[in-house]
Amino acid sequence: MSNPALALLEAQHITRRLPEGVTLVQDASLKVERGEFIAITGPSGSGKSSLLYLLGLLDRPTEGRVLLEGRDTASLSATELASLRLKHLGFVFQFHFLLPEFSTLDNVLIPIRRLGRLKDAAARAQAMKLLEALGMAEAAAKLPEQLSGGMRQRAAIARALANDPAIILADEPTGNLDTRNAAAVFDIFARLANEEGRAILVVTHDAELAKRANRRVHLVDGRIVSDTRVAGSENPPAPANPPALPQS
């Protein structure tokens, strides 16, 4: 069961140095709580993607540690990390990475099937429910190439939500979208945080969109140089039904 006393995700003094000596992230500490919508900003090359991959358990720090609901992930094997990611984390990237030969529905079904908790009918119902919630019901049977850019990215968000993750990590998810579709993606993220109590971490270059998050983390040269909560959102209201993060 989830333990609300523990931060959902926490980086403690993490540094990521490449063997050749390049430092991608330096001594970054961050606590992520349920319901937070965090924008990660900074100049190109400042380490935003690197930090996101460390927080998303896609990469390991060379110093410091990353805790998922209090659990240190350092000693976990690659397989164990993959299992944690599949259950608890959802990823959205600049490119949608939908499989082109799969329908939208089948793309959303991929992580549900990989997790294997639901029988096929229930899995399909879950995928359909997610698409409906994102206004994508009519796109379910279509191939990615038949969708607009905005719809593809919404399909990618539905896929990220497939296993009901407590945390969504997005790296420049609006980088290929026009202003209207970019705003729609941020509306979805705000809803996922405010109404569903998920934690959203989104890397963005767009200062206007970043203002819509309730916390902004700014990086320069691999370091967190500011971490500010928007006034009035210091203590985001506890969601009625926070997504559980079962111990596994």
Ligand SMILES: Nc1ncnc2c1ncn2[C@@H]1O[C@H](COP(=O)(O)OP(=O)(O)OP(=O)(O)O)[C@@H](O)[C@H]1O
């Ligand atoms: N595998 C690698 N080998 C060498 N240098 C790397 C590697 N990965 C990243 N870097 C460098 O590390 C720094 C941080 O990279 P990162 O991709 O995290 O930055 P970013 O803030 O996401 O940039 P952008 O806004 O351009 O996406 C950059 O200077 C980048 O060139």
Ligand SMILES: [Mg+2]
């Ligand atoms: Mg990047």
